[in-house]
Structure formats: C-alpha cells, structure tokens
Amino acid sequence: FAVAYGLEALLHTMIVDCGAGTTDFCVMKGRYPTEEDQRTLTKAGDAIDDLLAKLIAERHPEIQFTIHMVRGWKEQHGFVGEPGKPVKVSAPAHGKSTEVDITEEVRLACETVLAPYTETLLDLLAAVEPEYQERVRNNVILAGRGSRIRGLAPAIEKALADLGGGKVTAVEDPVYAGALGCLSIALDADDSDWEKMTA
Numbered sequence: 001f002a003v004a005y006g007l008e009a010l011l012h013t014m015i016v017d018c019g020a021g022t023t024d025f026c027v028m029k030g031r032y033p034t035e036e037d038q039r040t041l042t043k044a045g046d047a048i049d050d051l052l053a054k055l056i057a058e059r060h061p062e063i064q065f066t067i068h069m070v071r072g073w074k075e076q077h078g079f080v081g082e083p084g085k086p087v088k089v090s091a092p093a094h095g096k097s098t099e100v101d102i103t104e105e106v107r108l109a110c111e112t113v114l115a116p117y118t119e120t121l122l123d124l125l126a127a128v129e130p131e132y133q134e135r136v137r138n139n140v141i142l143a144g145r146g147s148r149i150r151g152l153a154p155a156i157e158k159a160l161a162d163l164g165g166g167k168v169t170a171v172e173d174p175v176y177a178g179a180l181g182c183l184s185i186a187l188d189a190d191d192s193d194w195e196k197m198t199a
Contacts, residue, residue, distance in 0.1 A: 064091060
C-alpha cells in the first residue's frame with residue numbers, strides 16, 4: 001500500500017514488492033486493501049540467495065564465499081532469461097583470488113521465483129472484478145530489491161500474454177519506494193489520525 005500511495009497508483013494497479021524474506025502482492029482498488037486483495041509468498045530474495053549459494057558450492061567447491069558475497073553477486077548480476085554477458089566473480093580459493101563463471105547458477109536461482117510469482121499474480125488477478133482486470137493487467141508495478149533482477153518484468157509480461165497481454169514496470173527506486181510512500185501517508189494524515197497513535 002505504501003508503494004502505491006507514494007506513486008499515486010491507488011486504483012486498478014497491482015503492486016508486487018519483491019523483498020528479502022517475502023514477496024507481497026497487492027491489488028489497489030481505490031481504498032485500503034483487504035486480505036482478499038493481497039497475497040504473500042516466502043519465495044523471495046533470501047530463497048534465491050540460499051539456492052545460489054548451494055549451486056555455486058556444488059559447481060565450484062574450491063572457492064570460499066559467504067552468503068553476503070552471494071547476495072551482492074545476485075544484486076549486481078541477477079537476471080532471468082538470456083544473460084547479457086557472462087557473470088564472472090572473484091572469490092578466494094586456497095587463499096588465492098580466483099575468477100569463476102556463475103552465469104548458469106545465477107540464472108537458475110533467479111528463475112525459481114518466476115513460476116510462483118506468475119501463479120500468484122494470475123490468481124490474484126482472477127479475483128479482480130471482470131471489468132477492471134484488463135486495467136490491472138496493464139498496470140503491474142514491481143518494487144523491492146528483487147525488482148532489480150534483469151528480465152523479470154518482461155518475463156511476467158510474457159505470462160500475462162496468455163490473458164490478453166499486460167504491462168509490467170519497475171519503480172525507479174526499489175529500495176526506498178515504500179519509505180517514500182510512508183512519508184507521503186504521514187504528510188497527508190489528518191491531525192486526528194496522529195492523536196489516535198499510541199506510544
């Protein structure tokens with residue numbers, strides 16, 4: 001809701017917030033969303049990181065790395081579909097910096113979210129009133145760090161093609177879009193709303 005509020009996208013919009021621990025889906029209908037308007041998946045950034053670490057360890061058992069290094073590699077090089085270029089990273093092997101190619105591992109790990117994302121999106125879309133489904137399909141907005149995965153928006157658009165097409169875009173600032181929305185909500189709140197808050 002905060003992302004949508006900050007973007008002034010409160011009507012006929014679906015927000016997909018690709019976070020670390022969860023991916024949250026929300027259809028905006030011009031009011032505060034209800035439970036029926038939302039879905040949450042635990043398939044998110046942390047799950048990608050864990051799988052990527054496992055795949056790298058299997059293919060390159062000689063290198064040493066931490067989950068923080070893996071997360072950085074994903075955030076810098078994450079993609080679905082065809083790679084723009086090989087993903088090569090440096091990590092120590094027996095104390096010596098070694099370059100390894102992790103292109104396939106990055107692709108496999110990042111693509112694990114595609115099926116659950118599209119399935120959840122289509123399920124939530126089917127619950128939208130029929131006369132508004134096309135509008136919502138053409139106004140899907142990705143937020144959160146996971147929205148930086150290259151090729152994610154086109155891959156979701158491809159899934160929407162079977163329903164008659166759709167448009168998926170990513171917010172300009174995936175890290176702070178929610179915070180900026182919260183700030184907008186706070187600035188627009190009436191004094192009476194602030195009086196209701198407890199310490």
